[in-house]
Amino acid sequence: MKRIIDALASFKLTIFVLAGMFVLTWIGTIVQETTMSLYETQKVYFDSWFVIQPVPGLDGINVPLPGGVLLMTLLSVNLLVGGILRLRRQLSRIGILITHIGIAMLMASGLVSLMVAEHGLLGAYEGDEAVEYADAHHLEVVAFEVLDDGYVKEYLLPGDEFIGLRTGEKVTMRHPDLPFELDVHDFILNASPRRKGPMFNVSVPVVEGYYLHQREPAIGSREVNLSGCYATARVDGKAPQTGILWATDNKPVRETDPWTFEADGKQWGVKLRKEVRELPFKIRVDDFDMAFHPGTRRPEFFQSDITIWDGDAEATQRIEMNKPLRKSGHILFQTNWGPQNDPHATKHYTVFEIVTNPADQWPAWSCYVIAIGLLIHFSRMLFRYVRTEQMVQKA
Amino acid sequence: MTTLLRIVLAATLVAVCGIAQDSGVRREAWPKAVLDELAVLPIQENGRVKPLDTVLQFAMYRIHHKRAMHLPDEPAFGVNAGKKLQPIDWGLDTMFFPGWADTFPAFTLEDTVVLETLGLNELAEQKRKRDRFSMMELAPGRAALRDKIEEYRGIEKKNRTRVQNQVLGLGSAYLEYLDFRDAFDFARARYEIPDDPKLRELFGDKKVLRTSDVLRNIEALIAVVGDPNPSEAVSGFIEQVDRGVRGAGNHLHWIPPKDPNTTEWLSVGELFQLAFEQQATAEQITAVERAEAFADSLTDPTAITAAAAEFRGYMQKMAEARGEYGKVEIEYAYYRFDSFYKALLAFLGGFFVLCVSWLLPKSKWLPRGVVALTLAGNLLVGAGIVWRCIVRDRPPVLEIYDTIPFIAFFVVTVALVIEWINRRRVALAVAAPAGWIMMMLLMKFELVERRDNMDPPLAVLDTNFWLATHVTTVTLGYGAGILAGLIGAVFLLGKLVGFKKGDRPFYNGLTRMVYGTICFGVLLSTVGTILGGIWANDSWGRFWGWDPKENGALMVVLWYLMILHARLGGMIKNFGVNIMAIGSAVVVAFSWWHVNELGKGLHSYGRTEGVLTALYWFYGTSGTIAVLGMVAWVRERLAGKAEKAAPADEQLEVKEEPAPG
Known part of the structure; x- marks a missing residue:
């Protein structure tokens, strides 16, 4: 056991991990120029345990490398065991200890962000109020019922097992208040509906002459993928009805109509969309303003003035580049605006990226800790260096 | 190409240009006062107001690929023959003596294969692989250049060949040159008033109008032009004016806008376009008049300096009224002083003295000279950095360009501090050459980047x-x-x-x-x-x-x-x-x-x-160096082993051997 702990605490492991991360980061940078997008690079090199790396110029020869997750795990263990727990408790090492604690905090913040942080988008025109926003990645299936008074009642179908279904696979979704069951099948991460021609066959269902065509998953940012799937509604005593669901809501610019069918004498709608989340407060976009540097198309600034209602409290706030709004565990970033191709638009919309991340400020705190630790240690070393040099000169 | 041919071609081009009267060939050197005045003419470009000198400096980088233009000692170049033209000299020649400036070898081509692509094989044969060309020489290939630009723009950037990139580069330089060349056509233009009753009613006995006259009477003219069936004479007049101001296009924005809340300055072309919707202000028309007066003064050595001062002074007042002139002269002084170049010279001097000090190791003064020159170089670098901060109201590093002097300043400072601590003369030996190399890199980078490195940043x-x-x-x-x-x-x-x-x-x-x-x-x-x-x-x-x-x-x-x-x-x-x-x-x-x-x-x-x-x-x-270091390491280890293996008396002998130096 001691030998294992010694190995985990050793400088050799530190060097192995640092060198491994260095090589991995270098390859992950170079491949972005040639073969891979940023998103793919993250998946292959940094969000993985192992990487099978082709050797350039040697066709078919691959080298196994430790992936980012494995190296980070080893670094955490090495840091914890060797850099904190087994570090000699001497006054001269206090700076190192503080630095290592800061790095551990930084890594913990990375882990918490990876596990818990959620990203979403909220778009609204000037004058619009909003309390809901769409998750950037997660999808949900929702059914609608048109009530007699014209209002729409929404039924969220629990579960997201449909994501990742392959051709021919299905999951059944139910809701106790709904008179039908829904089989969701043939999920496609990035899809577009196309008319089925007579000269070719497709492996997915064709609905009223249309099918979902599989496109290359959008690279770089996952949120631009337009996912699609099929839904078959099964109602007792009736033939199943199949429709295409396509998640193309892009508020505030576009809201897609649901697939509709009849069940239990009523009209129902079903829709695939980005998960809807709720802010713990309400906002209204009062004004959006932006400018280019004169005579250029280089943005000088873009900013939104909003009013916030939190319970009985009302406040106004400006959200701009580098100055997000942090409130009640939610961070609102100014991320986009529109319409961008209409210089005479009288009304603009603004788009906020919304992040929930309990570790949001941990990197800043860890940065202060690391800076203090390094300053203590290196100041000591500088002092020692000056003293040594003076002694050498005297000698 | 013979001198005579150059002059004939210049005259032909002037004729083609139309009504904008060319001022011919400059007979006397630009008076220093004129250069000083017009160098600080405020121009809005790429989102900020800057001196004309800065605009021309970077234009020269893009077109000529050099900081100055050396003209051969040939009679055709008149007072410029054998001279090194600074950007402001070249710019003023191009804008106010365009026909003559078209004969200057302003365009640099890295590879004359580009000329063959444009069908200028004969010209390519006469020149070196990398050479300079005048607008006159390139003009016959302009149709081919236009076609090639269209063709090559369709090719994805990463798939373009080196020559295709160079053709596109030449295309950009060609267009930019034309923008400068024609920017002040309006100031020289004279529009003959035809014999038309409506125009006579408007302008009385006047025979010729200037651009400022047209601007002042634009509303009345619109009424005349608004006639659905204008007479041939009126159409001809409108065509004259159009040709006169067309050259000003949307380049060189030197006229502040009417509305204080509008941020975009105007070229004369844009001012005309706007004037059809809203009358130009009296200040804007006066600005155009001042430019015309300066153009008129070019042939009168007694009036030119005053005209330049009036023109620049008026534009300064207009810019100051908007609070946009403040940094123009500071920026001009920054480029004029050129502290990074002076730092380069100081570091180079330090390096030279350092080399001499190695030859004369007993000298006490030489190392002090190295320290003094290196310190002076570093202070100049620091001054340049601070100057840039003042011009931009920004911290020292904003562009990749800024990183070079900043790193140089840091490296030299730390090296000098280390030297002060240990006095081994190693850090000192590193400081001067490091500063010199970094300043060289800075100069080179500015030339190859070819864009103003003080433009405002993204949001x-x-x-x-x-x-x-x-x-x-x-x-x-x-x-x-x-x-x-x-x-x-x-x-x-x-x-x-x-x-x-x-x-x-x-x-x-x-x-x-x-x-x-x-x-x-x-x-x-x-x-x-x-x-x-x-x-x-x-x-x-x-x-x-x-x-x-x-x-x-x-x-x-x-x-x-x-x-x-x-x-x-x-x-x-x-x-x-x-x-x-x-x-x-x-x-x-x-x-x-x-x-x-x-x-x-x-x-x-x-x-x-x-x-x-x-x-x-x-x-x-x-x-x-790393491999050579490893060789040294292996050699030292082998020597160490041999030393250990040698008998004790031999080891003693080795130890007694005095170390060289």
């Missing part, structure tokens, strides 16, 4: 707090890697050539310097990189995105940490630390420059011609 960079913290610390972290690499090179090359052989304290001292510098680097790079993550978290909502520039910064931190931990763990000793220090310079170069060349990511500055080649040279040189 995301509009934060002085993060620019002052993250950007400066990361950049200083780079500087530490460069300095460590330089001292490491001194160690390895010293060992290789047997300099101070057997002087262990000397080499231990060098390793301590490298190690200390790396410690500095760890502090700055780690804190700087994390600060960058915090900035990204505030801008984009994520701390880390594996963007190439972020990766580069991380690689620098990882490399520094490897050196420290390998040394602490006893895996490397003196040689290892110094060889890895060379590696730190390589990793810094990768992060500093190479990742920008990848053209990917949120931090991409775009590719710059020639940077990759320079980088590969740097990697090769550093690699060679």
